[in-house]
Amino acid sequence: MFNAVVISVIVMTILSLLRINVMLALLIAAGVAGLMEGLTLTETMNMLISGMGGQANTALSYVLLGIFAVMVSYSGITGFLVKKIVSVLKRKRSIMLLTIAGIACLSQNAVPIHIAFIPILIPxxxxLFDKMKVDRRGIAVALTFGLKAPYMMIPAGFGLIYHGIITDEMKASGVDIALPSVTYAMFIPSLGMIAGLFIAIFISYRKDRELFDDKQDAINEVAATEETKLSFTLCHFLTIIAIIGAFIVQLVTGSLVLGALTGIILMFLFTIVPFKEGEKIVNEGIMMMGMISFVLLIASGYATILKETGAVEDLVQSTIGILGDNKIIVAIAMITVGLLITMGIGSSFGTIPLIAALFVPICTTVGFSPLATAALIGTASSLGDAGSPVSDSTLGPTIGLNADGKHHHIWDTCVPTFLHFGIPLMIFGIIAAMVL
Structure with a gap:
């Protein structure tokens, strides 16, 4: 109960719920974890800083993607997409949320750009959302579903990486399993994601929700958007070329940094963004994505503290040691432990190697099949994206939905996504462990 993982995650959660900035909450939680493991504050901060490099590539990618997104928005091409959505989906709230979830799904497998589309599409x-009185919590749930469910279910794009990590880490721990078997094992937990999405759209967030004070001004602005006649120009065509160029470079090199940088350079070369506006655009991009980048860096350092001090291994061993070999009790305990770990770390992909090395021997001893073991590992690691304040799958939706300052990261994104995805994932993950 007094393990450093448990206490530090509780501290981070409470501070976040009290509306303390998530970055500060994470720093305080890291300090608590270090002190509980016998480190001084200086040693804790040094370890945190040394571990921040684990997410440096991702952080830089997000900053560059933010700059590129502002450039694409500057070109005006998003007006076409917005106008189309307005004309087709006006007064069709549920269809709109499902459409947003579908677009987000494409970002994980078909066009693996992860959260890069959010600052382009959502602001x-x-x-329009305000005019339709759409509850933005439902939009956050739809976006998080699209950022999370596809890589759990489909072995393509980010899903291929995710399933591959589970396969490799299980083999490294002594259990051979084929990639298609991992996909099969993750099917039942994925059903929990689908159930959570439908509950959110058709039950939880069906009622009207108004967020703006000056209703008429907001409505007039939407009307202006709808009535404006947009013409396709050379600037828009060149913007599409820049987007395609960035996508191709990303696929060929496997680097989001190079892909985003390519798009930025092309936008300048094509003079879509004037050089004199460059500094302003870059500053706006950094403002948009800088916060999420720093949170990911600190989360990486926090994860390093938990791993290097042995706090995670102590938590798993002490928990399982108390429970014996009752499969359902062990499954519940492992999922709960996974929840605690991933709430702090916030990364499904980064959590798998950590928990696989600990879970596989326990699953083998208790008698879980390889399929059940894969389901437990996949579910436990997926919880990191199901409501953690430091997950890019919750930070991403907040970046888009809070562009006008009317959306709170914890209460409007993390709490709804945890309730609709975290809880169903735990339930369906335990079911999968018992039936596979």
Missing amino acids: PLLH
Whole structure:
């Protein structure tokens, strides 16, 4: 109960719920974890800083993607997409949320750009959401579903990486399993994601929700968006070329940094963004994505503290040691432990190697099949994206939905996504462990 993982995650959660900035909450939680493991504050901060490099590539990618997104928005091409959505989906709230979830799904497998589409697509739609009185918590749930469910279910794009990590880490711990078997094992937990999405859209967030004070101004602005006649120009065509160029470079090199940098350079070379506006655009991009980048860096350092001090291994061993060999009790305990770990770390992909090395021997001893073991590992690691304040799958939706300052990261994104995905994932993950 007094393990450093448990206490530090509780501290981070309470501070976040009290509306303390998530970055500060994470720093305080890391300090608590270090002190509980016998480190001084200086040693804790040094270890945290040394571990921040684990997410440096991702952080830089997100900053560059933010700059590129602002450039794409500057070109005006998003107006076409917004106008189309307005004309087709007006007064069709549930269809709109399902469409947003579908677009987000494409970002994980078909066009693996992860959260890069959010700052391009969502901010121009905020006034439409307000006009339709859409509950933004439902939009957050739809976006998080699309950022999370596809890589759990489909072994393509990020899903291929995710399933591959589970396969490799299980083999490294002595259990051979084929990639298709991992996909099969993750099917039942994925059903929990689908159930959570439908509950959110058709039950939880069906009622009207108004967020703006000056209703008429917001409505007038939407009306202006709808009535504006947009013409396709050379600037828009060149913007599409820049987007395609960034996508190709990303696929060929496997680097989000190089892909985003390519798009930025092309936008300048094509003079879509004037050089004199460059500094302003870059500053806006950094403002948009800088916060999420720093949170990911600190989360990486926090994870290093938990791993290097042995706090995670102590938590698993002490928990399982108390429970014996009752499969359902062990499954519940492992999922709960996974929840605690991933709430702090916030990364499904980064959590798998950590928990696989600990879970596989326990599953083998208790008698879980390889399929059940894969389901437990996949579910436990997926919880990191199901409501953690430091997950990019919750930070990403907040970046888009809070562009006008009317959306709170914890209460409007993390709490709804945890309730609709975290809890169903735990339930369906335990079911999968018992039936596979």
